[in-house]
Amino acid sequence: MSYLLYASNEMFSSTQLIRKSKEIFDKLISKEIDKAVVLRDGKPNFILMEFAQYEQIMREYMELKELSSNPKPQVTKPTTQIETQTTIQKDTKPEVIKVDFHENEKEHSTGEIKEFWN
Secondary structure (H helix, E strand, O other), rough: OOOOOOHHHHHEEEHHHHHHHHHHHHHHOOOOOOOOEEEEEHHHHHHHHHHHHHHHHHHHHHHHHHHHHHHOOOOOOOOOOOOOOOOOOOOOOOOEEEEEEEEHHHHHHHHOOOOOOO
């Protein structure tokens, strides 16, 4: 049975409920329908069902509520540590390159500006 969905044969107006209540109750007891959705102003407003079915729903609800309020303890996996050793060899000295930027500036600063497109 789907509690969130209902079929057209399960829908009854509030007027029908007043006039045909015995017929609706008989359909519920005989399991012809699972529930009776009572419409008010064309919208679902009430649900009628067998009391035994309601008790079953409430038992399941309470079990789920208890499970959610008492969550299972989380199991943590043991971690393993891996030791690594890194050796750095210092057998050569880094090569140092000396660059003098001012040397090239002198040549360009005293010369004339040359046109690019010529």
